[in-house]
Amino acid sequence: MPRYRLTVEYDGTAYNGFQAQAEQPTVQGALETAIHAFSGEQIRIAAAGRTDTGVHATGQVVHADLARAWPTATVMNAMNAHLVHEGVCVLDCALAPDPEWHARFSAxxxxxxxxxxxxxxxxxxxxxxxxxxxxxxxxxxxxxxxxxxxxxxxxxxxxxxxxxxxxxxxxxxxxxxxxxxxxxxxxxxxxxxxxxxxxxxxxxxxxxxxxxxxxxxxxxxxxxxxxxxxxxxxxxxxxxxxxxxxx
Structure with missing residues (x-):
């Protein structure tokens, strides 16, 4: 199962912080919805930092484990296609350097x-x-x-x-x-x-x-x-x- 490292930019104004919350708009929720939309997989991503409501990012880092080995450019472009109406975009996508690499704990x-x-x-x-x-x-x-x-x-x-x-x-x-x-x-x-x-x-x-x-x-x-x-x-x-x- 490949692990993808994503560099993410977002305007936090419209989101109740990064962390997913039931029935609340969050950055994590937007990213996970985009992943499901192109891959069909419902997964939980991990982030380097859980920013608060209204906080922005120009260099947030998250990781996502996908069952299928997609080309990194495909992951980035497909996610951005489904994020076009959100205040979030993926700036870069790469394979994690090793299976144990973690967006939060490896920072x-x-x-x-x-x-x-x-x-x-x-x-x-x-x-x-x-x-x-x-x-x-x-x-x-x-x-x-x-x-x-x-x-x-x-x-x-x-x-x-x-x-x-x-x-x-x-x-x-x-x-x-x-x-x-x-x-x-x-x-x-x-x-x-x-x-x-x-x-x-x-x-x-x-x-x-x-x-x-x-x-x-x-x-x-x-x-x-x-x-x-x-x-x-x-x-x-x-x-x-x-x-x-x-x-």
Whole structure:
């Protein structure tokens, strides 16, 4: 039974997250429906990350086990033909490097980008794809403060109360804040993240950009290991899973 590795892009606006849910539109549901439509097989796929409602992806990775050995180009093109009316598409399809390879458990790194539109005028074309912050943000101050989050820490402060991870200890490899014209981008990279960790860090760093918090406040919040010490949680619209790294 061949295992296929799919790189997937999606606009999460119309979906109740990635994970399949009964009678709810999800990214997983759309992908599995497309697989059934062209192959006749009803299967369950696995993903590198289960993104929340409204979160997007430009580099999500999933795997699918199919009974028949289809050409990889056929799998990609056939799925996209059945996804044409969905906010999902398959960017690439390849055979998994070995039978034990797993989209989630074989991953050694994940990258997220958070987009903030920082101008007075509201977004029109990308209303559901950015967080609109009208007041000027100091991206340099945000970047400096973000460095206090890099490394191995107990991220309880930035962990959603419903997080099911066994441990709040994670190692954040990259935390970068960059201005690109009217947009401020926050880039985070780690082996794995806690539930809503990225949105919690992004929302808190915006408080620095607005001048409400300092870099020292970020360090104090992290050290508190207390969810109540977290700043506002950024909305889902600006978050993108941009890539998954494998050894």
């Amino acid at each position: 050694v790194g994940r990258a997220y980008r958070y987009r903030i539109l920082n101008r007075q005028a509201q977004p029109v074309l990308e209303r559901s794809r950015v967080w609109h912050v009208r007041k000027p943000l100091d991206a340099e101050a945000m970047h400096t403060a973000a460095q206090g989050l890099v490394g191995q820490h107990d991220f309880t402060t930035f962990r959603d109360v419903g997080c099911q991870s066994k441990s709040p200890i994670k190692t954040l490899d990259v935390a970068r804040v960059e201005r690109h014209g009217d947009e401020v981008h926050l880039v985070f990279e780690a082996r794995s993240f806690l539930h809503r960790q990225v949105r919690s860090m992004a929302g808190t760093l915006v408080e620095v950009g607005l001048g409400h918090w300092t870099a020292e406040d970020i360090e104090t919040a992290l050290a508190a290991r207390d969810r109540s010490a977290c700043g506002p949680v950024a909305p889902s619209a600006g978050l993108y899973l941009t890539g998954v790294r494998y050894a």
